[in-house]
Amino acid sequence: MPVRATKRGDARTPLSGDYDVLICGASFAGLTVARELAGSGANVLVIDRYEIGERQTSACAAPTEWLEKLGLGPSIRQTFHDLLIHRPRREFGSEPKDHRWTLPWSFSTFDYRQLCELLAEQGEAEFETAKVEELVPAQDGDGQLLTVRTDRGDLRAPIVIDALGWRRVLSTGTAIQPPNATLSRGLEVHPPISEHAPDLELWLDPKYIGPGYSWAFPAKDEVRIGVGSFDPALDVKQPTLELTADEGVPAKGWQGNYIPHKLRNATEGSVFFVGDSAGHCLPTTAEGIRPALYFGLALGRELRAVVEGRQTREQALERYAAFHDEHRFAYDWLLRVQKIVGVANPRPLMDSALQLFRSQRFVSWSFNHYLDICPPAFIDVPEPAAAEPAVAPVAPVPA
Numbered sequence: 001m002p003v004r005a006t007k008r009g010d011a012r013t014p015l016s017g018d019y020d021v022l023i024c025g026a027s028f029a030g031l032t033v034a035r036e037l038a039g040s041g042a043n044v045l046v047i048d049r050y051e052i053g054e055r056q057t058s059a060c061a062a063p064t065e066w067l068e069k070l071g072l073g074p075s076i077r078q079t080f081h082d083l084l085i086h087r088p089r090r091e092f093g094s095e096p097k098d099h100r101w102t103l104p105w106s107f108s109t110f111d112y113r114q115l116c117e118l119l120a121e122q123g124e125a126e127f128e129t130a131k132v133e134e135l136v137p138a139q140d141g142d143g144q145l146l147t148v149r150t151d152r153g154d155l156r157a158p159i160v161i162d163a164l165g166w167r168r169v170l171s172t173g174t175a176i177q178p179p180n181a182t183l184s185r186g187l188e189v190h191p192p193i194s195e196h197a198p199d200l201e202l203w204l205d206p207k208y209i210g211p212g213y214s215w216a217f218p219a220k221d222e223v224r225i226g227v228g229s230f231d232p233a234l235d236v237k238q239p240t241l242e243l244t245a246d247e248g249v250p251a252k253g254w255q256g257n258y259i260p261h262k263l264r265n266a267t268e269g270s271v272f273f274v275g276d277s278a279g280h281c282l283p284t285t286a287e288g289i290r291p292a293l294y295f296g297l298a299l300g301r302e303l304r305a306v307v308e309g310r311q312t313r314e315q316a317l318e319r320y321a322a323f324h325d326e327h328r329f330a331y332d333w334l335l336r337v338q339k340i341v342g343v344a345n346p347r348p349l350m351d352s353a354l355q356l357f358r359s360q361r362f363v364s365w366s367f368n369h370y371l372d373i374c375p376p377a378f379i380d381v382p383e384p385a386a387a388e389p390a391v392a393p394v395a396p397v398p399a
């Protein structure tokens with residue numbers, strides 16, 4: 001299990017203060033928001049329970065173009081142009097067990113710590129380790145300042161972002177409690193390998209899991225291999241042990257997490273939510289890194305307009321929520337596909353569906369449409385025009 005590298009003893013001093021922007025969560029989404037605020041003059045604080053890059057919770061892979069366009073190329077460990085799908089043979093059928101799809105764009109695994117450090121270097125935010133506990137109800141006289149309680153003290157800012165993950169910590173609604181929640185569940189190990197494994201692999205094999213899939217993502221000197229279930233109540237540890245045994249690799253370096261598979265609201269009250277806290281992880285595939293970067297860019301651009309006086313916080317809340325909601329159709333469609341996969345996987349229906357992907361034209365069409373949900377071209381899109389009229393910028397917090 002990961003070990004916290006947070007401040008302890010004499011170094012664990014009380015933490016308080018007022019900031020222009022408070023970003024809770026220092027992984028893909030939170031660091032991307034901070035990146036977009038660089039050079040704005042805003043006093044930005046990023047806080048997280050763990051040090052930057054300390055706690056990896058996914059197989060860490062994304063479309064290569066996203067990584068390269070964001071200047072994160074040095075973190076890449078291995079790049080893949082094909083996806084190898086393993087499917088058990090029919091008892092009396094003649095269909096091949098393996099399906100190899102040549103993708104219209106490449107996918108790369110990366111080093112989590114290095115990528116997070118690269119993202120952080122592109123921003124100008126302060127960083128502190130602290131456990132975020134709750135949003136403090138507004139008191140008379142607070143004006144627009146929001147207060148976030150941490151285990152080191154209270155922090156205040158007019159702009160607060162929850163990028164803390166699926167628990168949605170700063171929500172004032174009912175706490176999310178698995179397994180009775182719209183969550184998937186993943187668990188994987190990271191055994192070392194002596195040679196580069198050549199393929200990005202998925203198993204649609206009910207031997208390991210029915211409503212879900214298994215994977216092996218090589219990353220140069222290790223392979224990230226595990227099992228994901230669309231039903232959070234199902235055990236994924238024993239199937240992971242079975243998969244590693246079948247593949248002849250040791251079950252070392254355990255990590256896992258719950259994964260939201262349905263969009264949540266992007267705003268609540270005056271708080272912005274991004275990444276898993278907003279349900280930005282894509283259903284069916286459980287791809288969460290690209291959406292975290294994508295929505296992090298969108299939110300960061302809206303907030304930059306606020307701190308520079310080109311729109312109000314309320315206008316940013318409205319515009320960001322509208323941008324988020326524009327994606328509901330695609331997310332709902334992928335959730336329907338996820339439900340179909342969960343039902344079809346143990347049945348011959350899945351083999352019939354896979355026949356469509358024997359056509360390279362269909363593979364390219366489907367994967368390009370999938371990429372367009374959070375397209376890499378968005379990185380190059382000029383910052384959107386802010387809402388009118390322009391307003392006075394957020395007053396800088398005294399140093």
